[in-house]
Amino acid sequence: MEIIKNSRLGESYFRIKHKSGLTIILYPMKGYSSVYATFGTKYGSVDTEFKTNKDKDFITVPAGIAHFLEHKLFENEDCDVFELYAKTGASGNAYTSFDKTCYLFSCTDKFKESLKILLDFVQAPYFTEQTVAKEQGIIGQEIRMYDDNPGWRVFFNLLNALYVNHPVKIDIAGTVDSISEITAELLYDCYNTFYNLNNMVLSVAGNFEIDDVISVADECLKQNENITIERSTYDEPDTIAQPEITQELSVAFPLFSIGFKAKPFYGRELLKATYETKLAMDLIAGDTSPLYREMYESGLINETFSNEVFFGNGYFAPI
Amino acid sequence: MGLYRKQIGKGICFNAVTDERYKTNRITVNLITTLCEETASANAAAANMLDKSNSKIPDRSDFSIRLGELYGTSVTGVVSKIGNNQIVSLAASFIASKFAFDGENIKLEAAGLLRDCLLSPAMEDGKFPEAAFEIEKNNLIDDIDADLNDKRVYSVNRATSVMFEGEPCSIHKLGTRQTAMALTSDTVTKAYNRLLSEAQIEIMYVGCEDYADLCEYFEKEFSGIKRGNVGGICGAETKIKTETENVTERLSVAQSKMVLGFKTDSEDREAFRLLSAVYGGTPTSKLFMNVREKMSLCYYCASRYDRFTKSLVVECGVENENIEKARAEILNQLEMIRNSEISDDEMLFAKLSIQNALKAAGDSPGALEGWYLSQIFAETSLSPEQVNELAGAVTKQRVAEAAKSLKLDTVYVLTGEEE
Numbered sequence: 216m217e218i219i220k221n222s223r224l225g226e227s228y229f230r231i232k233h234k235s236g237l238t239i240i241l242y243p244m245k246g247y248s249s250v251y252a253t254f255g256t257k258y259g260s261v262d263t264e265f266k267t268n269k270d271k272d273f274i275t276v277p278a279g280i281a282h283f284l285e286h287k288l289f290e291n292e293d294c295d296v297f298e299l300y301a302k303t304g305a306s307g308n309a310y311t312s313f314d315k316t317c318y319l320f321s322c323t324d325k326f327k328e329s330l331k332i333l334l335d336f337v338q339a340p341y342f343t344e345q346t347v348a349k350e351q352g353i354i355g356q357e358i359r360m361y362d363d364n365p366g367w368r369v370f371f372n373l374l375n376a377l378y379v380n381h382p383v384k385i386d387i388a389g390t391v392d393s394i395s396e397i398t399a400e401l402l403y404d405c406y407n408t409f410y411n412l413n414n415m416v417l418s419v420a421g422n423f424e425i426d427d428v429i430s431v432a433d434e435c436l437k438q439n440e441n442i443t444i445e446r447s448t449y450d451e452p453d454t455i456a457q458p459e460i461t462q463e464l465s466v467a468f469p470l471f472s473i474g475f476k477a478k479p480f481y482g483r484e485l486l487k488a489t490y491e492t493k494l495a496m497d498l499i500a501g502d503t504s505p506l507y508r509e510m511y512e513s514g515l516i517n518e519t520f521s522n523e524v525f526f527g528n529g530y531f532a533p534i
Numbered sequence: 535m536g537l538y539r540k541q542i543g544k545g546i547c548f549n550a551v552t553d554e555r556y557k558t559n560r561i562t563v564n565l566i567t568t569l570c571e572e573t574a575s576a577n578a579a580a581a582n583m584l585d586k587s588n589s590k591i592p593d594r595s596d597f598s599i600r601l602g603e604l605y606g607t608s609v610t611g612v613v614s615k616i617g618n619n620q621i622v623s624l625a626a627s628f629i630a631s632k633f634a635f636d637g638e639n640i641k642l643e644a645a646g647l648l649r650d651c652l653l654s655p656a657m658e659d660g661k662f663p664e665a666a667f668e669i670e671k672n673n674l675i676d677d678i679d680a681d682l683n684d685k686r687v688y689s690v691n692r693a694t695s696v697m698f699e700g701e702p703c704s705i706h707k708l709g710t711r712q713t714a715m716a717l718t719s720d721t722v723t724k725a726y727n728r729l730l731s732e733a734q735i736e737i738m739y740v741g742c743e744d745y746a747d748l749c750e751y752f753e754k755e756f757s758g759i760k761r762g763n764v765g766g767i768c769g770a771e772t773k774i775k776t777e778t779e780n781v782t783e784r785l786s787v788a789q790s791k792m793v794l795g796f797k798t799d800s801e802d803r804e805a806f807r808l809l810s811a812v813y814g815g816t817p818t819s820k821l822f823m824n825v826r827e828k829m830s831l832c833y834y835c836a837s838r839y840d841r842f843t844k845s846l847v848v849e850c851g852v853e854n855e856n857i858e859k860a861r862a863e864i865l866n867q868l869e870m871i872r873n874s875e876i877s878d879d880e881m882l883f884a885k886l887s888i889q890n891a892l893k894a895a896g897d898s899p900g901a902l903e904g905w906y907l908s909q910i911f912a913e914t915s916l917s918p919e920q921v922n923e924l925a926g927a928v929t930k931q932r933v934a935e936a937a938k939s940l941k942l943d944t945v946y947v948l949t950g951e952e953e
Contacts, residue, residue, distance in 0.1 A: 223633065224557070247556045249894040294826075299877075306884030307817070323893035349830065356833035361786040363685050377603035421897075457691045467679030472903050503598045511594075512665070517673045 218382030227423065235436035236413035242420035250326050253332050255317035257408030257416075260387040261527060262314075262513065264447035267408055273447055274407060275359055277396040278382060279354070279389015280442035282311040284402050286350050288318070292341040303484065311387055314527045316523060327427050334435040340406045342399040342448075355391050366467045372460040373472040381451045384529050412439040453478065474534045479526070489524050492533050496522040537906050538745065542753040545764030546735040549910070550745035551902055557633070561645055561748070562625040562870025563652055563908065565733035569620045570766040571783035575674065575709030579717055581611035581622045582670040583662050583726070588650035594666075596929040600647070603631050607644050608722060609651060616911050617842030618702035618768040622729060624652050630742050641743050642751065649755050653730075660723070666718035672695060678708045685791055685948060688850055693793035693946035696781050703843050722745035731762040736910055740899040763821045767911055768845050772797055775943050776808035779887055781949045789833070790949040792857060794864060796940040803841045803912075804921075805936040808928045810839040812876055813868065814848055815938075818883045820867040821848065831860040842911060846940060854949055861945065871937040876930050888925050892918040 220227040228242035266273045289296045289309070298305040305322035316395055318337050320327045361367045375385040376466050388394070455476050480488045500506050500522060512514045525532045538550040567577065586594045601607045607628040614621045626644040634640055656663060664847040679689045682856050698704035708714070737752055737795060774797045800806070814821035814837030835850040852860045870876075894917040895901045909915055916924075 226756065244555075247897050249890075249897050264848060274730055295818075298883075301816065301818040301883035301886065304890045306887065306890055321889050321890070321894065352830045353826070353833060356789065356853060359788040359853075365683050465681040465682065468676055470683075503595055503602065505595075508595050512669060516673055517676060 228420075231437060232410075232427075233241055233432055234438075235432070236411070236439050236441055237432070238416045239428065239432060239435055240416065241423075241425050242418075243423060243425060244294055244415040245249065247422045249321050249323050250419065250423045251321045252326075252330055252333060252419045253317050253319040255315050255415060256339050257314065257414050258316055258405070259312050259314040259527075260385065260389075261382050261529070262409065262446055263382045263385075264449070265408060266445050268443040268445075273445075274404060276401055277389060278385045279387070280303075280394075280397055280405055281316055281399060281409075282348060282388045283347075283354060283394055283397050284405055285311045285316050285318075285454055287342055287346060287402060287455070288337060288340060289340065291336060291339065294337045297334070299331065303329045303457065304330065305332070307333075307498050313383055315386065325369040325429055326423050329347060330419075330431045331435055332427065334431065335412070338437055339434070340403065340410070342406075344399055347397060347399050347402070351397070353393055354388055357386050358386065358391055359474055361386065361388065363381050363463050363464075363468050368462060368464060369470045369472050372462055373474045376457050376460045377455050377474050377476045377532055378398075378530065379452055379454070379456045381449045385529065401437055407442060408442075411444075412436060413441045414444060414534060416423050421459050435504040446528055450527055454488045474532045477529045477531045477533070479529050484532075485526065488531065489526060492524045493522075496524070515529075536917065537909070538749075539915070541748060542737075542749065543735075543756050543759070544761040545766070546737070546756055546759075546761075547671070547910075548737045548745075548752055549748045549750065550569060551904060552741060552743070552745060553896065553902075554742050555897075555901050556740070556742040557630050558627060558899060559630060559641060559644075559743060560625060560627050560739070560903055561648055561741075562734045562738045563648060565622040565660040565729045566619050566736065566767060567622075567733045568708075568765055569615060569618055569705045569728060571705050571710065571713065573709075573725060573728075573893055574620055574622070574705055574707070575678075576717055576722050577620055577622050577729060578613045578677075578708040579674050579714070579722045580726040580729065581613050581624070581669075582674055583600070583667065583722065584624055584651050584655055585609050585611035587656045587666075588647070589654040589656055590650050590654040597650060601823070603887050604638075604640055604643055604647075605634065607640065607647070609644075609647055613707050615703070615707040615795060616908065617770045617840075620705075620707060622654075622733070624648060626722060639648055639852075641748065645748055645751055649752075652726050653755065653759070655726070657676075657723070662719045662723050662726075664719050664749060665781050666700050667722060671714065671717055671722075674708060675711060676715055676812040678706065681706075685785075685787055685789075686694060686849070686851070689791035689793050689946060689948045690847065691942055692781075692783065692948070693795050693847065693849075695948060697795040697797070697845065697944045698772060698843065699824075703770065703772075704714060704862065720921065732758055732765055734764055734766050736907065738907060740903045740906075752840045767913075772844060774799065774941050778942045779944045780947075781944065782949060787948060787950050789851050790854050790857060790947060792850050792852055792860065792948075793944075793946045794861070794942060795944040796846045796848075797938040797943045798936070798941070800936055801934055802932060802940040804924045804928050805932040806839045806841065806846065807925055808881070808884050809933045809936045810837050810846060811887055811932060812880050813837045813919070814845075816883065818880070819863060820870065820880070821850075825850070825863050829859070829863060830854045833861065834879045835860070835864065845943075857949070859948060865942070868937060868940070872934055873933040874930055876933060877914060881930060881933075885926055885928075889922050892922040892925075 217230040233238040303325040307320040309318045331450040378384040612623045624629045625650045628644040821835040832850040
């Protein structure tokens with residue numbers, strides 16, 4: 216067990232490599248009422264081409280499948296996961312982003328029982344053509360809901376302007392057309408590749424006992440063969456796709472987003488580049504900068520103006 | 535953890551909750567007044583003017599730098615509404631003093647900043663500076679218009695304005711575009727002075743440090759304010775329509791929104807808390823399990839009870855062709871509750887969900903502050919634990935009675951433009 220300490224805060228947390236291959240991070244917070252647990256996999260919307268050491272060739276899957284898989288995992292063969300959580304009083308949820316999918320719950324009681332539910336259902340995929348067809352309808356509605364969100368649209372339009380081939384430019388949920396190509400078999404292919412415990416992390420914070428997490432982990436986690444996953448690099452050029460995209464929507468006033476395409480970084484260099492870039496952006500256009508003040512006082516921006524460093528496997532863009 | 539409450543002036547109270555677990559503290563000064571179309575925008579504009587500078591630090595960049603020096607302290611002006619009341623709040627959030635590198639008392643520094651922003655704002659010739667005012671006026675107009683950018687928020691606000699037409703709570707918390715456009719720095723300065731003179735002022739401190747010095751500080755600093763006729767908190771009495779009002783609005787949208795607004799004259803708040811959870815408040819509620827999961831009619835379909843307007847709202851995102859089917863099923867599920875068709879599991883799951891949320895309230899300074907402010911509005915001082923006990927005692931019969939008391943007041947639909 217590795218202990219990570221901060222003496223100024225008087226806080227510490229623990230990191231364990233479980234015998235199953237899972238990385239477990241534990242942050243006990245005594246005196247609090249609630250516990251939060253997140254069980255995540257390093258698999259997101261950008262992972263549309265991949266292979267393992269056992270595959271000869273790369274396989275390509277439809278856009279939106281990581282998010283689709285997230286929805287489907289909640290449907291057990293026997294019952295709905297939300298019904299299981301309801302019995303323990305836990306509040307469960309999940310999300311898919313560009314590079315990860317996470318399943319989480321918070322609770323103030325019956326933590327061990329809720330943790331068991333979490334670990335069990337994420338490790339028990341159940342996909343059939345009937346359940347896939349039903350979810351296509353629900354996710355289709357989710358996609359249309361986001362079509363009306365101007366902040367979401369301006370962000371993805373920016374990504375489409377910056378990136379030529381990289382799937383980061385595609386909506387995390389895919390499109391109505393792309394999700395119509397998803398099959399139960401493809402879901403199992405993705406699940407068996409990425410939901411390998413060696414590719415996953417369990418993180419727990421709040422009022423809990425470390426021994427409780429370890430005992431549930433020992434009981435519930437299955438042994439997974441340690442496979443190597445290779446993710447495609449997508450042949451992304453240094454040049455942008457196009458300098459500008461404008462879309463009309465019924466909005467009260469325009470939104471804009473400006474992005475700069477940089478070469479991607481990896482490993483420790485990525486961490487360094489992220490902080491350097493964020494500092495540079497705050498100096499140039501943060502709320503104490505002369506530029507921010509000039510634009511604010513001339514009415515060009517308001518308090519929603521902000522910046523971020525957007526990065527992942529094969530992409531790095533100050534926005 | 536209980537609430538410490540002390541009256542420190544005419545219509546001014548200091549409230550505090552301390553908990554040594556917290557690493558950050560919050561002080562919020564809430565100025566509470568009745569929502570009124572003539573003053574809502576002016577009050578909101580005043581909030582925008584107060585959080586960026588003060589008479590000692592009139593330059594906004596210098597003000598941001600000062601916040602940075604105080605380890606990233608934030609000072610934020612916020613406008614909200616509870617029932618018929620508009621609340622103009624100035625909030626400071628800051629780290630606990632024990633984490634400061636050189637032993638600075640961040641708590642008192644932040645209190646001082648808040649005091650200077652609220653009681654000694656940057657002024658020119660006795661009013662808010664023109665140049666700064668014009669910028670914030672445009673920002674306010676943008677904020678009022680911004681509802682349109684979020685169709686879910688927009689549709690709920692539109693439904694509310696129809697449900698409570700003619701009543702203070704129908705007014706948007708920021709007022710209207712028309713009243714905002716007519717604002718001048720003179721009228722906003724007058725609104726600011728009126729708030730200081732007549733609003734009920736509730737100062738809330740939630741943090742890990744002792745509050746005695748803060749109470750003393752604010753009592754001294756607020757003693758110099760000339761107070762007039764303090765309005766107090768405006769309670770809610772709403773008219774219930776005899777027939778449902780149906781409103782359809784068309785905009786260019788991919789997904790339609792539907793809001794069903796119900797009103798009640800029942801005072802059984804805890805029964806409504808359970809009703810809302812059973813009906814549409816959780817992923818195992820009747821609306822989620824039936825309207826979304828079984829019938830796939832909506833991507834989201836949820837209910838929310840507001841005790842300050844004695845209303846319950848169901849809102850959903852729905853495909854245009856499913857609007858009528860969704861409406862019928864939403865009403866069918868309510869009818870089932872009226873007929874006491876509530877399973878033991880549904881009641882148990884609702885109570886456990888409520889218990890989970892209430893127990894967790896104390897883990898966040900912001901959540902706890904919001905909790906006790908709502909208690910002040912309800913003229914009670916119950917802790918989350920006490921409310922949990924009351925909710926736990928609610929029976930199926932009380933839930934059914936609460937459902938029977940609901941009258942469908944308004945159905946609002948936002949849908950696509952006709953081709």
